[in-house]
Amino acid sequence: MFHALFYFALTHLLWSSAGLLFFCKYASARDVWNMPWPVAPYHSYMDIVPMRFDSPAGLTSLNFSFSAMKTKDACPGRDIYIIFANARLPLVDISQNSLPEYFVEPSQPGVEVVVQPGQMAEVSLIRPPPGPWYIGGYLRGIDQDIRQKGLNQDKACRYLYMFLAKLAEPVKATRILPGDEISTTIDTDGSSFSFTVSPRTVNFEVQVMQCKPGPCNISLSYLSFISKEVVEDCSSEVNSTLPSCALHISSPPLNDLHIVKIKFMGDDTQNLQKREVVFKVLVQECLPLELGLTPLSCGLTAALDRVQSPFPQATMFSMVNTMSMSLMTDLMSAKVIAIPFTIKEPNDVGGTLKWEMHVLLFSNITASYQQVCGGLIYNKLPDTSLTGLDLCSEDIPGAVNLKYPVSLELGPEKRSIKRYVPYPQTGQWFIVLQTHCFADDSLTEIDCGDRVLVEMLLEIQRCVDTECSGNGRCDLTTRGSDFVTYSACVCDAEYRGYGCTDGRYAQSTTVQLAGAYLLTLSNLAFVPAIILSIRRGFFVEAFVYFYNMFFST
Template structure:
């Protein structure tokens, strides 16, 4: 109820704001995602990811974050929420080490706290002038404490639901190049928002306040400020220029390397209170460099072939080299070689540069464009690799510097030029005679056009104009970083229609690529784990031998089945390198769970001392029902306890019936109760308590092995003695020429 009230209030506030201005018309929208259950953080796969789409010309995005708790006697709990525009957020709440040559920028986040006496927490996050496009929200609980929570036990659970309200300008004023436009700032202090289109190959964008007046009177300073760009909750996502200290009415702002082929938002505000400010504003862009125009027809001589080992070879390399030389001879300011883009699989792209290798001169720079302007590629990892051919170095060569940036390229590289565009930070790479190869990996790259600029830097010698080198460039998109290495599995996850990949680490390894071995399990500990969990199943040999000796052949078969599949399931369910799987993991797990539950079932039914016909019916019916239950949810605690309780009720009913019929307690011997039943029940209860309450990730090999030992030992105590006159091992026989017969009704024996 509170959530609905808060939603209505938010919509009312948005509606009030929408009709607060007369010059611009605003529209509102509401987007909601279904609630998802939160998990303790262990890797990015345990975070709950939500995907939103912010429309163009949005001036306000407001997220309503709702955390709902269910359960009793819950302590105060923190929920961490991460935001990022353009791609899923890169997070590291447990401060693990990232793989080498991996560039990351952690996403903006906030923490929501649900108090001990609270059932719900609702918080608002406002983003003014948000970047249009894809936005991602990820939420998770604090780090996993290692406690293995059995499914079905009472626990505290948390649901997270994000909802987004947007306020969008329908008729945002558009600035045309070099054409002044009049605007008015009203007394309500609402910013004047405009937009300006920056075409491709623009190197600079400029905004000028030509004149301004306060209440119709021209003033030298109107307290104006310029905000250029959109907010993405990232570093340097918006640029602010304060015009208060400018001399004269004019105020200028210049933005170097603006994003190409996109709209840039310009907001104007004033620091003066309760006044109306009129001003004239104009914007312009500068195209400093354009590449050579591509031919109208497709060059059929240029071919790309893919080998069996995944290598890519290109044809007509000499033609590509000729074009490059032609660029230089014609005086072009940038070289743009052709790029072949190939989609090989889900979250798998490969880019191949025409000619294979590139000759990178000191002037002009070489610009390579990679089309990642699709949200379908933002859930993977961008890989870039540059190698230098040292035998190709010419002139006063010092190094080849490269700069990889999204949205806009850096058109000139030198020792003083930073690798950064107007609103984004780039990624710098360099190769020289000492370091001939370099690589870079970017998890969750932003969905945009990416640009790689390469240029040869000279040493202090005079022969700088002819300096050049040949480099090999390889750029691709893969699902995970190095496929998560030897101690992780790359998992493809989905949130609604959006696909992304993440690593699931094992054997104590952690981190984005499962490369942080600070808490990794040693080989000796891995070997100890597999030996404990498999050899402890040999404790089922005494119950098997005892069942055979007492003539319980079906029970012995079930115990053998349980011992076999439990041994090989735990041999397969191992982290690291000590793994042996004789079947598929899912098959082994199902058979292990089925065997464990069925062993308990047949033992209790055997203790009930039913007639053979009813006993075997219960055996078969119970096995079928347990198999059905395990196929539905083999991790549910009640799927194990349900058959156990039913079998106990059946046994208790049979014992009460026999006690009433014989007018004495069943079993009648006190030694049976004291020496067998009570120890067996005690061992079984201890085993169940260890399995349900004591298991953690750290002590699993000890506690689960103890569970094997206790359950196998309890069967030795609980298995009933063999029938009177029944030979050991259940063999049929005659005694003194007479056949031994068993009365099925009275459990008495007679000689005929």
């Protein structure tokens, strides 16, 4: 055993030294890289060891370089799958079959790169999102080779991977404050300006108020990591005022550094001329309900409190002053209700976010039908300034669309929903809800009355309701150089998926029972040896045989 441990430690040290020399040749002070880390065949998420690093806001680009290696030249080449994602643990094999019922399929599950030993793969991200990044690696398929364990363990082939994250320079931009009038001189190269917005922002608008001398041809552009570049071209032939020159951005990411570029588009005779421009950034926010203003297009409740259990991944979200774990919200307080809560590291990111909602009915409701729509939104708010905004038709992850007849005899299951989010992203989240009332089953909308109450339960839990659908066990671990804590289902009988619900490759109950019976009945082969040993007086041997027969299953 000592020789095996010594060989493993020496091998890991040599590969770490080789990786250090390799990356020192290409790395700089702004780069992030890891030592060579072994990968294992993927059976469950417990086979993945997450690595973590932080990326600042406002980078022009983020470039990943991945390399793979093997411990011996005689080892066969195998594909090493490397997965990474921003603000969340990257998921493996995302499909409808791998996620249980009522699960929200993430809009950004992560990026997967395949690399073989001795090769490198590169991925470049323009205007990457800020925050933590998680990286992991694994092998597909199961190693079926039979090898002797113990002192010969060092003869097994091992595969390792490394990554280098090159953080580009931040975007060169002048920092400004929303609401201030900014006077600047621009040319055909343009000028960039950066600013941040509050966590209540639903939209912002860049307005150019003056441009002189005229005529002015101006281009406004905005680039975010969640959308394509947005460009607005403005022109004024005579006057220096540009009343209609504005760039409107709906639902901007709340945690990013926003960058707007203003550029003068000169013609062939004026392309060297400069223009003086006056502009400002106007931000529209979702107003807190506690202000008591009516009517509100968007009403923001107080942020949910966290009730943290001493055990990891057992967090409840509630209003502490209500002395209850359930949340009661009146949907008639505003056109759109937004309920903020925060997912934090290290405990929340490795669990499952569960949201349950139940609509309460009252006997004094005048509508014949009610409809409640919304969902869970990460890092942004819906733009409630848009005319005719209807969450029932919006593309929201884990969308909720409950339409039901108003009848006290209606079963509660018709007015209830539940959603799960696997390994939720760290940062700001919102529950957004909107209600409609109808006189009949048609689209004739009427006033809902004084109130429409919903009762909700929000929590971070392990696996799926701390279980794995009866087809596996829920394990909790802390792994990696950054001590990432996460839970995962370890499935039995070839079940797969996040909650062991994917039975496409699972063994049937008959096969499982046959295997158990054959394993148990095979122990009866010890019976002749036990009887013979007793008859000949070898009682110690008989006891050993009996012990093996009884406990070998």
